[in-house]
Amino acid sequence: MRALIPALVVAFVATTVAPAIAAGEADYKAAYAAADTANKEAARLRNQWTTAVKALAASKKAAEAGDFDKAVASAKLAEELSKASIHQSHEQATAWKDMEIR
Amino acid sequence: MMRFVSGLVGTRPVGIRLAVTGLATAALTLGAAQIVQASEAPNPPADLKAFQAFFKDKFPKLKREDFVNGPYSMDEGLYRQWKEKEEFPPYEFALDKGKELFGKPFRNGKTFADCFPNKGIGIRQNYPYFDEKQGKVVTLELAVNQCLESNGEQPYSYVKDDMAAVTAYMAFTSRGKPFDIKIPNDPRALAAYNNGKRFFYARRGQLNFSCASCHVQSPGERIRAEVLAPALGILNAMPIYRSQWGGMGTISRRFTSCNSQVRSVPLKPQDEEYRDLEYYLSYVSNGLPISGPGARP
Structure with a gap:
């Protein structure tokens, strides 16, 4: 029981308090770097999505205004959208043939 | 056994x-x-046959040459509006400007006529073509800018204004002539054709649309207030005056704006993919008459 109480406290802090802690510049930089890498890969595949590019720009703008929560959220959105566009490119490398008029 | x-x-x-x-x-x-x-292996003649047969089957009442009228061929009301509009066509100013620019000497005294076969008159139906020396597809828009640059002039913007005006004039001199796009027996030409075909059918952008999603699967249907044009003959009327744009636009403008609409970052006008796409789309419309410049809602 003695061991369980500290574990419960840690779990409580991790699930309720930690997410409420504001994101910092380091969080933003890590999230932005991940999003930027994915977006560059989408560009290399010549299939960037406008929404990914906009989200990445919004992340930078929010960080410049000191709103790191918003900056991190936008960067994560940009990363997800870029990854989806990369998936689309790989899938369509062969799937386009399914639509072809034969 | x-x-x-x-x-x-x-x-x-x-x-x-x-x-x-x-x-x-x-x-x-x-x-x-x-x-x-x-x-x-790419088989352009078989593709052309299948492509044109698909649209003939989909719209059995439509004459082959009517496909070049895009959405107007799909809707009776729009067709009547267009016929009335053609009495005072909105592209007329561009046509006049194009004729003037076409004949105006460059600083070295030469004109566009010096860059093109038959002095640039009645040749629209032969573009794009595969240039074996350059090893790439040359569209009319690219040829216009190559002409300007080789004569020491500044190239035009690919999407509107002077480019739309000059190509409008050149298309006008070719009206009624059937598209006659050639694919030489050169593996690079076949690769370019296939690349254009791939681009046409591949889904892009967050909306996950391909060119074919609208112009093969849904011609005649509405997307918001617009009636979608069939892919067959879709380039024959280019360049166009588009009410939505409030002005003229080239094939480059059409391709880049289509990509933006499906939330895909457009490539640069006249990038290889767009030139190859134009090559493919023009080839499969071989035999249909040039009707440009055109007007669209």
Whole structure:
């Protein structure tokens, strides 16, 4: 029981308090770097999505205004959208043939 | 059967057995490769036949040459509006400007006529073509800018204004002439054609649309307030005056704006993919008359 109480406290802090802690510049930089890498890969595949590019720009703008929560959220959105566009490119490398008029 | 074959092979020395097996495997592999190659190799004439047959089946009442009228051929009300609009066509100013620019000498005294076959008159139906020297597809828009640059002039913007005006004039001098796009027996030309075909059918952007999603699957249907044009003959009316744009636009403008609409970052005008796409789309509309410049809602 003695061991369980500290574990419960840690779990409580991790699930309720930690997410409420504001994101910092380091969080933003890590999230932005991940999003930027994915977006560059989408560009290399010549299939960037406008929404990914906009989200990445919004992340930078929010960080410049000191709103790191918003900056991190936008960067994560940009990363997800870029990854989806990369998936689309790989899938369509062969799937386009399914639509072809034969 | 298996025992018979085994017995037959078993009567031969090991070296011969291995050679026979090797040759049989090689023949089977080669045969399979040829079948795959034959079914996947680009076959433009077969594509053209299938493409035009698809639209003929989809719109059996429509005459082949009417497809060049885009959405107007799909909707009776729009068709009547267009006929009235053609009495005072909105592209008329661009046409006048294009004629003037076309005849105006460059600083070196030459004109556009010096850059093109038949002095640039009545040749629109032959563009794009595969230039074997340059090793790439040359569209009319690219040829116009190559002409300007080779004569020491600044190139035009690819999307509107002067480019739209000059190509409008050149299209006008070709009205009624059927598209006559050639694909030379050059693997680079076939690769460009296939690249254009791939781009046409591949889904792009967050909306996950391909060109074919609108212009093959849904011509005649509405997307918001617009009636979608069929892919067959879609470039024959270019460049166009578009009410939505409030002005003229080129093929480059059409391609880049289509990509933006599906939330895909457009490539640069006249990038390889767009030139190859134009090559493919023009080829499969071979035989349909040039009707440009056109007007669209």
